[in-house]
Amino acid sequence: xxxxxxxxxxxxxxxxxxxxVGFVGAEAIGNKPGKAKKKLALVIDTRKCKGDCPxxxxxxxxxxxxxxxHNPNFKGPPVRSSQGIKWIWLSTFGGAFxxxxxxxxxxxxxxxxxxxxxxxxxxxxxxxxxxxxxxxESDGIVTIDMHRCIGCRFCMAxxxxxxxxxxxxDPRKNLKAVRPGFPTRTIGVVxxxxxxxxxxxxxxxxxCVEACTKKAMSFGDLKxxxxxxxxxxxxxxxxxxxxxxxxxxxxxxxx
Amino acid sequence: xxxxxxxxxxxxxxxxxxxxxxHTEDARSDMPFIVLGVMVFVxxxxxxxxxxxxxxxxxxxxxxxxxRDAKRCIRxxxxxxxxHMKLLNDWRDAVVRGEVRKEKIPRRDATGKVVKxxxxxxxxxxxxxxxxxxxxxxxxxxxxxxxRCHVYAGxxxxxxxxxxxxxxxxxxxxxxxxx
Numbered sequence: 001x002x003x004x005x006x007x008x009x010x011x012x013x014x015x016x017x018x019x020x021v022g023f024v025g026a027e028a029i030g031n032k033p034g035k036a037k038k039k040l041a042l043v044i045d046t047r048k049c050k051g052d053c054p055x056x057x058x059x060x061x062x063x064x065x066x067x068x069x070h071n072p073n074f075k076g077p078p079v080r081s082s083q084g085i086k087w088i089w090l091s092t093f094g095g096a097f098x099x100x101x102x103x104x105x106x107x108x109x110x111x112x113x114x115x116x117x118x119x120x121x122x123x124x125x126x127x128x129x130x131x132x133x134x135x136x137e138s139d140g141i142v143t144i145d146m147h148r149c150i151g152c153r154f155c156m157a158x159x160x161x162x163x164x165x166x167x168x169x170d171p172r173k174n175l176k177a178v179r180p181g182f183p184t185r186t187i188g189v190v191x192x193x194x195x196x197x198x199x200x201x202x203x204x205x206x207x208c209v210e211a212c213t214k215k216a217m218s219f220g221d222l223k224x225x226x227x228x229x230x231x232x233x234x235x236x237x238x239x240x241x242x243x244x245x246x247x248x249x250x251x252x253x254x255x
Numbered sequence: 256x257x258x259x260x261x262x263x264x265x266x267x268x269x270x271x272x273x274x275x276x277x278h279t280e281d282a283r284s285d286m287p288f289i290v291l292g293v294m295v296f297v298x299x300x301x302x303x304x305x306x307x308x309x310x311x312x313x314x315x316x317x318x319x320x321x322x323r324d325a326k327r328c329i330r331x332x333x334x335x336x337x338x339h340m341k342l343l344n345d346w347r348d349a350v351v352r353g354e355v356r357k358e359k360i361p362r363r364d365a366t367g368k369v370v371k372x373x374x375x376x377x378x379x380x381x382x383x384x385x386x387x388x389x390x391x392x393x394x395x396x397x398x399x400x401x402x403r404c405h406v407y408a409g410x411x412x413x414x415x416x417x418x419x420x421x422x423x424x425x426x427x428x429x430x431x432x433x434x
Contacts, residue, residue, distance in 0.1 A: 138354055145351050146422060178424055180387065186421035201356055 036140035039120075039222040040195060041250040042209070043232040044113055049216035051090050051111035059211030060088045063196070065184045067174035085165040085185075087193040088115040088208055096241055096253075112253070115208075116163035116193040117241060118142045120248025124155035124164065133190075139221075140250065141195045151188040160245055164192045222250075317407040320399035323429060327363050329382055329389070343419075346384035357381050386423050396428035 061068055069084040090111040094101045118135075122142050125134050132148035133155055135141070156164045170187050178184060182198065185191050196206035204210070209217045220227025229252075232238075238252035328335055330342065349355045362370040362378045370378045383389050394400050397420065405411040 136354065143351075147347060147351070180424045180426065183387070183422040183424060186418075201354075 036135065036137055038139040038224075039250065040118065040139045040141060040200075041220065041222045041229045041233075041252060042115075042195075042206070043218040043229045043238060043252045043254060045216045045218070045232065045236075045254045046110070046112060047216075047254060048214045049110075049113060049212070051113060053213070055211045055213055056113060056208035056217065057088050057090070059207040060193070062177075062179060063199075063207040064182050064194075065171070065175055065179055066191075067171050068176075069174050083166075083168040085167065085171060085191065087165075087191070088113060090114070097239065099242065099244065100239070113208075114161070114163075114241070115251060116142065116195075117161055117247065117249030117251045118193075118195055119250065121246060123158040123160070123245075123247060127154040127158045129154065136197075139197075139200070141197050141200075142192075143194055143197060144189075144191065146183070146185060146189050146191070149189040151190060153190060155190055160242055160247065161249075164190050166190050317403045319403055320396050322393035322395070325393035326365055327367065328393075329360055331367065343386065343390075346386075350384050356383055356385070358384050386419060387426070391423075391426050395426045397425055399428075 060066065064087060066085050066087050091114045093105055093108065093110075093112060096112045096114050118141055120140070122135055125142060128134075129152060130148050130150055132146075132150070133142065133144045136143055151166065153166055156162075156166060167185050167187050167189055171184050172178065175184065196204070196208075199206060206219055209219045218228040218232035220229035222230055222233070224230060232254065233252060236254045238254045240249040240252055243249070330338075335342070346358075349358075359379045359381055362380045364370055372378050391397065397417070401417055401419075402411060402415070405417065406413050406415070411417060
Protein backbone atom coordinates (compact mmCIF):
# COMPACT_ATOMS: atom_id res chain seq x y z
CA UNK A 1 0.00 0.00 0.00
CA UNK A 2 1.69 3.19 -1.08
CA UNK A 3 1.83 6.28 1.05
CA UNK A 4 -0.52 8.34 -1.13
CA UNK A 5 -3.33 5.85 -0.90
CA UNK A 6 -2.79 5.45 2.84
CA UNK A 7 -3.06 9.20 3.42
CA UNK A 8 -6.09 9.39 1.17
CA UNK A 9 -7.84 6.69 3.19
CA UNK A 10 -6.93 8.43 6.47
CA UNK A 11 -8.37 11.72 5.29
CA UNK A 12 -11.43 10.03 3.86
CA UNK A 13 -12.02 8.26 7.17
CA UNK A 14 -11.63 11.47 9.16
CA UNK A 15 -13.96 13.30 6.80
CA UNK A 16 -16.57 10.59 7.22
CA UNK A 17 -16.25 10.69 11.01
CA UNK A 18 -16.49 14.48 10.97
CA UNK A 19 -19.58 14.40 8.79
CA UNK A 20 -21.18 11.85 11.15
CA VAL A 21 -20.44 14.03 14.19
CA GLY A 22 -21.83 17.01 12.28
CA PHE A 23 -25.07 15.20 11.48
CA VAL A 24 -25.52 14.02 15.07
CA GLY A 25 -24.82 17.54 16.31
CA ALA A 26 -27.27 19.04 13.82
CA GLU A 27 -29.92 16.57 14.97
CA ALA A 28 -29.26 17.50 18.58
CA ILE A 29 -29.72 21.23 17.98
CA GLY A 30 -32.32 20.86 15.21
CA ASN A 31 -36.00 21.63 15.52
CA LYS A 32 -37.22 18.43 17.17
CA PRO A 33 -40.41 17.99 19.11
CA GLY A 34 -40.38 17.88 22.86
CA LYS A 35 -36.92 19.33 23.46
CA ALA A 36 -38.10 22.61 24.98
CA LYS A 37 -37.02 23.04 28.60
CA LYS A 38 -40.50 24.14 29.56
CA LYS A 39 -43.71 23.09 27.89
CA LEU A 40 -46.13 25.94 28.23
CA ALA A 41 -49.74 24.98 27.65
CA LEU A 42 -53.19 26.45 27.90
CA VAL A 43 -56.16 24.38 29.06
CA ILE A 44 -59.59 25.76 28.19
CA ASP A 45 -62.46 24.34 30.19
CA THR A 46 -65.49 24.57 27.90
CA ARG A 47 -67.74 23.56 30.79
CA LYS A 48 -67.02 27.01 32.21
CA CYS A 49 -66.40 28.92 28.98
CA LYS A 50 -69.56 29.30 26.91
CA GLY A 51 -67.90 31.67 24.45
CA ASP A 52 -70.48 34.31 25.29
CA CYS A 53 -68.29 37.02 26.81
CA PRO A 54 -65.48 38.46 24.72
CA UNK A 55 -63.28 39.26 27.76
CA UNK A 56 -60.23 37.22 26.74
CA UNK A 57 -60.41 38.40 23.13
CA UNK A 58 -60.83 42.03 24.10
CA UNK A 59 -57.97 41.83 26.62
CA UNK A 60 -55.62 40.17 24.14
CA UNK A 61 -56.38 42.57 21.34
CA UNK A 62 -56.05 45.59 23.61
CA UNK A 63 -52.78 44.27 25.02
CA UNK A 64 -51.19 43.62 21.63
CA UNK A 65 -52.68 46.45 19.55
CA UNK A 66 -54.64 44.07 17.34
CA UNK A 67 -57.17 45.91 15.17
CA UNK A 68 -60.64 44.52 15.74
CA UNK A 69 -61.63 44.50 12.11
CA HIS A 70 -63.46 41.20 12.32
CA ASN A 71 -65.55 42.51 15.22
CA PRO A 72 -69.08 43.26 13.98
CA ASN A 73 -69.15 46.44 16.06
CA PHE A 74 -65.97 47.72 14.42
CA LYS A 75 -66.34 51.18 12.93
CA GLY A 76 -63.75 51.94 10.31
CA PRO A 77 -62.86 51.37 6.69
CA PRO A 78 -64.38 48.05 5.60
CA VAL A 79 -61.97 45.14 5.55
CA ARG A 80 -62.59 41.83 3.83
CA SER A 81 -63.23 39.19 6.47
CA SER A 82 -60.36 37.11 5.11
CA GLN A 83 -57.99 40.04 5.61
CA GLY A 84 -58.76 40.76 9.26
CA ILE A 85 -56.18 40.23 12.00
CA LYS A 86 -56.91 37.78 14.77
CA TRP A 87 -54.89 36.40 17.65
CA ILE A 88 -57.66 34.72 19.60
CA TRP A 89 -61.16 34.32 18.23
CA LEU A 90 -64.37 32.31 18.36
CA SER A 91 -65.01 29.20 16.30
CA THR A 92 -67.72 26.55 16.30
CA PHE A 93 -67.27 23.01 17.59
CA GLY A 94 -67.35 21.71 14.03
CA GLY A 95 -64.83 24.32 12.96
CA ALA A 96 -62.41 23.50 15.75
CA PHE A 97 -62.90 19.71 15.94
CA UNK A 98 -64.12 18.71 12.51
CA UNK A 99 -62.97 15.11 13.08
CA UNK A 100 -65.25 14.81 16.10
CA UNK A 101 -68.49 15.99 14.54
CA UNK A 102 -71.45 13.62 14.73
CA UNK A 103 -75.14 14.11 14.13
CA UNK A 104 -75.72 15.32 17.69
CA UNK A 105 -72.83 17.75 18.15
CA UNK A 106 -75.00 20.56 16.84
CA UNK A 107 -77.15 20.36 19.97
CA UNK A 108 -74.71 22.49 21.90
CA UNK A 109 -74.32 25.81 20.14
CA UNK A 110 -71.65 27.49 22.30
CA UNK A 111 -68.74 28.90 20.31
CA UNK A 112 -65.22 27.84 21.22
CA UNK A 113 -62.24 30.07 21.87
CA UNK A 114 -59.39 29.18 19.53
CA UNK A 115 -55.86 30.54 19.19
CA UNK A 116 -52.38 29.49 18.10
CA UNK A 117 -51.68 26.03 19.49
CA UNK A 118 -47.93 26.56 20.01
CA UNK A 119 -47.43 23.06 18.64
CA UNK A 120 -44.70 20.67 19.76
CA UNK A 121 -43.91 20.02 16.13
CA UNK A 122 -44.95 23.22 14.41
CA UNK A 123 -45.28 22.98 10.61
CA UNK A 124 -45.28 26.78 10.29
CA UNK A 125 -41.70 27.22 11.51
CA UNK A 126 -40.36 24.58 9.16
CA UNK A 127 -41.50 26.35 6.01
CA UNK A 128 -40.23 29.82 6.91
CA UNK A 129 -37.56 30.74 4.33
CA UNK A 130 -35.97 33.40 6.54
CA UNK A 131 -36.19 31.65 9.92
CA UNK A 132 -38.34 34.54 11.10
CA UNK A 133 -40.52 32.17 13.08
CA UNK A 134 -39.31 29.43 15.39
CA UNK A 135 -40.14 27.47 18.50
CA UNK A 136 -38.38 28.91 21.52
CA GLU A 137 -36.15 26.41 23.26
CA SER A 138 -36.72 27.85 26.71
CA ASP A 139 -40.48 27.52 26.92
CA GLY A 140 -41.81 26.14 23.63
CA ILE A 141 -43.55 29.31 22.49
CA VAL A 142 -43.83 29.56 18.71
CA THR A 143 -42.78 33.12 18.07
CA ILE A 144 -42.19 35.50 15.15
CA ASP A 145 -39.37 37.97 14.60
CA MET A 146 -41.24 40.78 12.88
CA HIS A 147 -37.94 42.37 11.87
CA ARG A 148 -37.14 39.38 9.74
CA CYS A 149 -40.54 38.39 8.35
CA ILE A 150 -40.71 39.03 4.61
CA GLY A 151 -44.44 38.37 4.39
CA CYS A 152 -44.29 35.36 2.07
CA ARG A 153 -47.17 33.70 3.98
CA PHE A 154 -45.77 30.19 3.68
CA CYS A 155 -46.42 29.79 7.42
CA MET A 156 -50.06 30.71 6.93
CA ALA A 157 -50.38 27.99 4.32
CA UNK A 158 -48.62 25.51 6.59
CA UNK A 159 -50.65 26.18 9.74
CA UNK A 160 -53.58 23.75 9.86
CA UNK A 161 -55.42 25.91 12.41
CA UNK A 162 -55.55 29.23 10.56
CA UNK A 163 -53.81 30.86 13.49
CA UNK A 164 -51.78 33.32 11.49
CA UNK A 165 -52.92 36.59 9.95
CA UNK A 166 -51.29 38.74 7.32
CA UNK A 167 -51.18 42.52 7.47
CA UNK A 168 -52.70 43.43 4.14
CA UNK A 169 -52.79 47.08 5.19
CA ASP A 170 -51.31 49.35 7.83
CA PRO A 171 -52.78 48.05 11.12
CA ARG A 172 -52.59 51.48 12.75
CA LYS A 173 -55.32 52.78 10.47
CA ASN A 174 -57.86 50.53 12.14
CA LEU A 175 -56.68 50.78 15.73
CA LYS A 176 -58.94 52.84 17.93
CA ALA A 177 -56.32 53.34 20.63
CA VAL A 178 -52.66 52.41 20.46
CA ARG A 179 -51.21 51.01 23.68
CA PRO A 180 -47.65 52.37 23.83
CA GLY A 181 -46.20 49.35 25.66
CA PHE A 182 -46.37 46.96 22.71
CA PRO A 183 -45.32 47.61 19.10
CA THR A 184 -47.95 47.48 16.40
CA ARG A 185 -47.09 45.52 13.31
CA THR A 186 -46.51 46.94 9.88
CA ILE A 187 -47.92 46.24 6.45
CA GLY A 188 -46.60 43.02 4.95
CA VAL A 189 -45.79 40.90 8.00
CA VAL A 190 -47.52 37.86 9.46
CA UNK A 191 -48.64 37.88 13.07
CA UNK A 192 -50.32 35.61 15.59
CA UNK A 193 -50.70 34.87 19.30
CA UNK A 194 -47.35 34.90 21.09
CA UNK A 195 -48.64 33.34 24.35
CA UNK A 196 -47.90 36.78 25.84
CA UNK A 197 -44.15 36.13 25.84
CA UNK A 198 -43.54 39.76 26.84
CA UNK A 199 -45.85 39.41 29.86
CA UNK A 200 -44.37 36.05 30.87
CA UNK A 201 -40.96 37.76 30.86
CA UNK A 202 -42.27 40.12 33.52
CA UNK A 203 -43.78 37.29 35.56
CA UNK A 204 -47.37 37.94 34.50
CA UNK A 205 -49.94 35.51 33.15
CA UNK A 206 -51.13 35.77 29.54
CA UNK A 207 -53.69 38.54 29.09
CA CYS A 208 -56.50 36.16 28.10
CA VAL A 209 -55.99 33.97 31.17
CA GLU A 210 -55.91 36.99 33.44
CA ALA A 211 -59.02 38.51 31.86
CA CYS A 212 -61.16 35.37 32.07
CA THR A 213 -63.70 36.07 34.81
CA LYS A 214 -64.99 32.48 34.73
CA LYS A 215 -61.55 31.00 35.44
CA ALA A 216 -61.99 28.73 32.44
CA MET A 217 -58.38 29.03 31.33
CA SER A 218 -55.46 27.32 33.07
CA PHE A 219 -51.98 28.21 31.94
CA GLY A 220 -48.67 26.69 32.93
CA ASP A 221 -45.73 24.40 32.28
CA LEU A 222 -46.76 20.82 31.62
CA LYS A 223 -43.36 19.58 32.78
CA UNK A 224 -44.21 20.99 36.20
CA UNK A 225 -46.73 18.63 37.83
CA UNK A 226 -48.18 21.34 40.04
CA UNK A 227 -48.74 24.02 37.40
CA UNK A 228 -52.38 25.04 36.88
CA UNK A 229 -52.38 23.51 33.40
CA UNK A 230 -51.10 20.15 34.69
CA UNK A 231 -53.64 20.16 37.51
CA UNK A 232 -56.45 20.93 35.07
CA UNK A 233 -55.38 18.15 32.71
CA UNK A 234 -55.27 15.67 35.63
CA UNK A 235 -58.78 16.61 36.67
CA UNK A 236 -60.53 15.79 33.38
CA UNK A 237 -60.06 14.33 29.93
CA UNK A 238 -59.04 16.90 27.37
CA UNK A 239 -58.71 16.91 23.61
CA UNK A 240 -56.62 18.90 21.17
CA UNK A 241 -57.38 20.15 17.70
CA UNK A 242 -56.54 17.90 14.72
CA UNK A 243 -54.30 15.46 16.66
CA UNK A 244 -54.00 13.17 13.63
CA UNK A 245 -51.74 15.70 11.93
CA UNK A 246 -49.02 15.07 14.51
CA UNK A 247 -48.43 18.73 15.27
CA UNK A 248 -48.81 18.21 19.04
CA UNK A 249 -50.95 21.20 19.97
CA UNK A 250 -50.39 22.73 23.40
CA UNK A 251 -53.88 24.19 23.72
CA UNK A 252 -56.18 21.64 25.34
CA UNK A 253 -59.97 21.63 25.56
CA UNK A 254 -61.90 20.03 28.41
CA UNK A 255 -65.35 19.25 27.05
CA UNK B 256 -6.93 19.41 -52.24
CA UNK B 257 -7.28 21.53 -55.30
CA UNK B 258 -10.97 22.01 -54.55
CA UNK B 259 -10.21 23.27 -51.02
CA UNK B 260 -7.86 25.90 -52.36
CA UNK B 261 -10.53 27.15 -54.69
CA UNK B 262 -13.05 27.46 -51.90
CA UNK B 263 -10.57 29.41 -49.74
CA UNK B 264 -9.93 31.83 -52.53
CA UNK B 265 -13.61 32.35 -53.10
CA UNK B 266 -14.23 33.22 -49.46
CA UNK B 267 -11.45 35.83 -49.52
CA UNK B 268 -12.90 37.38 -52.58
CA UNK B 269 -16.27 37.78 -51.00
CA UNK B 270 -15.07 39.16 -47.65
CA UNK B 271 -16.46 42.72 -47.37
CA UNK B 272 -13.83 45.43 -47.49
CA UNK B 273 -13.32 47.50 -44.35
CA UNK B 274 -14.63 50.98 -44.75
CA UNK B 275 -13.67 53.94 -42.57
CA UNK B 276 -16.81 55.76 -41.49
CA UNK B 277 -15.04 58.38 -39.36
CA HIS B 278 -14.82 61.04 -42.04
CA THR B 279 -18.29 60.73 -43.48
CA GLU B 280 -20.99 63.40 -43.25
CA ASP B 281 -23.04 61.24 -40.79
CA ALA B 282 -20.40 61.13 -38.05
CA ARG B 283 -19.75 64.86 -38.01
CA SER B 284 -23.45 65.63 -37.59
CA ASP B 285 -23.50 63.63 -34.25
CA MET B 286 -21.19 66.08 -32.51
CA PRO B 287 -23.83 68.62 -31.37
CA PHE B 288 -25.89 65.82 -29.83
CA ILE B 289 -22.91 64.50 -27.89
CA VAL B 290 -22.09 67.96 -26.51
CA LEU B 291 -25.74 68.53 -25.63
CA GLY B 292 -25.90 65.13 -23.90
CA VAL B 293 -22.86 65.86 -21.78
CA MET B 294 -24.30 69.25 -20.83
CA VAL B 295 -27.65 67.70 -19.81
CA PHE B 296 -25.82 65.07 -17.78
CA VAL B 297 -23.73 67.65 -15.92
CA UNK B 298 -26.81 69.85 -15.34
CA UNK B 299 -28.81 66.93 -13.94
CA UNK B 300 -26.00 65.86 -11.64
CA UNK B 301 -25.41 69.36 -10.32
CA UNK B 302 -29.13 70.07 -10.19
CA UNK B 303 -29.79 67.04 -8.03
CA UNK B 304 -27.12 68.15 -5.59
CA UNK B 305 -28.38 71.72 -5.44
CA UNK B 306 -32.05 70.76 -5.27
CA UNK B 307 -31.45 68.24 -2.53
CA UNK B 308 -30.12 70.55 0.14
CA UNK B 309 -28.40 73.51 -1.50
CA UNK B 310 -24.64 73.49 -1.70
CA UNK B 311 -24.08 75.80 1.26
CA UNK B 312 -26.34 73.90 3.64
CA UNK B 313 -24.13 70.84 3.59
CA UNK B 314 -21.67 72.46 5.92
CA UNK B 315 -24.17 73.31 8.67
CA UNK B 316 -24.81 70.49 11.15
CA UNK B 317 -28.39 69.59 11.95
CA UNK B 318 -29.87 71.07 15.15
CA UNK B 319 -30.69 67.95 17.16
CA UNK B 320 -33.11 68.08 20.03
CA UNK B 321 -31.29 66.54 22.96
CA UNK B 322 -33.05 65.02 25.96
CA ARG B 323 -34.35 67.62 28.38
CA ASP B 324 -33.57 66.16 31.80
CA ALA B 325 -31.28 63.19 31.15
CA LYS B 326 -27.62 64.09 30.84
CA ARG B 327 -26.05 60.69 30.44
CA CYS B 328 -26.63 58.12 27.71
CA ILE B 329 -26.13 54.40 28.26
CA ARG B 330 -22.90 54.67 26.22
CA UNK B 331 -20.66 57.64 25.52
CA UNK B 332 -21.51 60.03 22.70
CA UNK B 333 -18.70 58.97 20.37
CA UNK B 334 -19.74 55.33 20.62
CA UNK B 335 -23.40 56.12 20.09
CA UNK B 336 -22.68 58.37 17.14
CA UNK B 337 -20.90 55.63 15.22
CA UNK B 338 -22.42 52.47 16.65
CA HIS B 339 -26.03 53.15 17.70
CA MET B 340 -27.39 51.08 14.81
CA LYS B 341 -25.20 48.15 15.77
CA LEU B 342 -26.24 48.47 19.40
CA LEU B 343 -29.91 48.50 18.43
CA ASN B 344 -29.45 45.44 16.25
CA ASP B 345 -27.60 43.66 19.06
CA TRP B 346 -30.35 44.53 21.51
CA ARG B 347 -33.00 43.31 19.08
CA ASP B 348 -31.21 39.98 18.62
CA ALA B 349 -30.60 39.60 22.34
CA VAL B 350 -34.23 40.20 23.25
CA VAL B 351 -36.02 38.50 20.37
CA ARG B 352 -33.63 35.60 19.75
CA GLY B 353 -31.73 35.24 23.01
CA GLU B 354 -34.62 36.19 25.30
CA VAL B 355 -32.29 38.36 27.42
CA ARG B 356 -34.06 41.62 28.14
CA LYS B 357 -31.79 43.18 30.78
CA GLU B 358 -28.25 44.51 30.53
CA LYS B 359 -25.77 45.68 33.18
CA ILE B 360 -23.86 48.90 32.50
CA PRO B 361 -21.44 50.85 34.72
CA ARG B 362 -23.12 53.72 36.53
CA ARG B 363 -21.68 57.13 35.60
CA ASP B 364 -21.90 60.45 37.41
CA ALA B 365 -22.78 63.82 35.87
CA THR B 366 -19.22 64.33 34.62
CA GLY B 367 -19.21 60.96 32.86
CA LYS B 368 -16.87 59.23 35.29
CA VAL B 369 -17.63 55.65 36.27
CA VAL B 370 -18.92 55.53 39.84
CA LYS B 371 -16.89 53.35 42.25
CA UNK B 372 -17.96 52.14 45.65
CA UNK B 373 -15.90 52.38 48.85
CA UNK B 374 -13.95 49.24 47.96
CA UNK B 375 -13.03 50.70 44.56
CA UNK B 376 -15.34 48.40 42.62
CA UNK B 377 -17.40 49.64 39.69
CA UNK B 378 -21.05 50.21 40.50
CA UNK B 379 -23.40 48.72 37.92
CA UNK B 380 -26.93 49.52 36.99
CA UNK B 381 -29.42 47.33 35.15
CA UNK B 382 -31.20 48.69 32.11
CA UNK B 383 -33.76 47.15 29.81
CA UNK B 384 -32.76 46.53 26.21
CA UNK B 385 -35.69 48.32 24.71
CA UNK B 386 -36.02 51.04 22.09
CA UNK B 387 -39.28 52.35 23.49
CA UNK B 388 -38.66 51.80 27.19
CA UNK B 389 -35.03 52.88 27.38
CA UNK B 390 -33.95 54.99 24.37
CA UNK B 391 -37.19 56.86 23.82
CA UNK B 392 -37.70 57.53 27.51
CA UNK B 393 -35.06 60.28 27.19
CA UNK B 394 -35.10 60.88 23.43
CA UNK B 395 -38.80 61.58 23.49
CA UNK B 396 -38.89 63.34 20.14
CA UNK B 397 -37.32 61.01 17.55
CA UNK B 398 -38.48 63.27 14.73
CA UNK B 399 -36.16 66.02 15.96
CA UNK B 400 -33.35 63.62 16.84
CA UNK B 401 -33.24 60.40 14.81
CA UNK B 402 -34.94 61.67 11.67
CA ARG B 403 -33.23 65.06 11.60
CA CYS B 404 -29.76 63.51 11.66
CA HIS B 405 -30.68 60.70 9.29
CA VAL B 406 -32.03 63.16 6.75
CA TYR B 407 -28.84 65.20 7.10
CA ALA B 408 -26.70 62.10 6.63
CA GLY B 409 -28.78 60.94 3.68
CA UNK B 410 -29.98 57.77 5.43
CA UNK B 411 -33.61 58.83 5.23
CA UNK B 412 -35.21 60.87 2.48
CA UNK B 413 -36.24 64.40 3.54
CA UNK B 414 -39.62 64.31 5.27
CA UNK B 415 -39.36 60.54 5.72
CA UNK B 416 -39.25 58.61 8.92
CA UNK B 417 -37.34 55.62 10.20
CA UNK B 418 -38.75 52.17 9.59
CA UNK B 419 -38.43 51.48 13.34
CA UNK B 420 -41.50 53.61 13.95
CA UNK B 421 -43.68 51.72 11.51
CA UNK B 422 -44.12 49.28 14.40
CA UNK B 423 -42.52 50.75 17.52
CA UNK B 424 -44.64 53.50 18.90
CA UNK B 425 -43.30 57.02 18.97
CA UNK B 426 -43.80 58.74 22.31
CA UNK B 427 -45.55 62.07 22.70
CA UNK B 428 -42.74 64.62 23.05
CA UNK B 429 -42.72 66.29 26.47
CA UNK B 430 -42.93 70.09 26.45
CA UNK B 431 -39.58 71.82 26.66
CA UNK B 432 -38.74 75.12 28.26
CA UNK B 433 -38.00 77.90 25.77
CA UNK B 434 -39.93 76.43 22.85
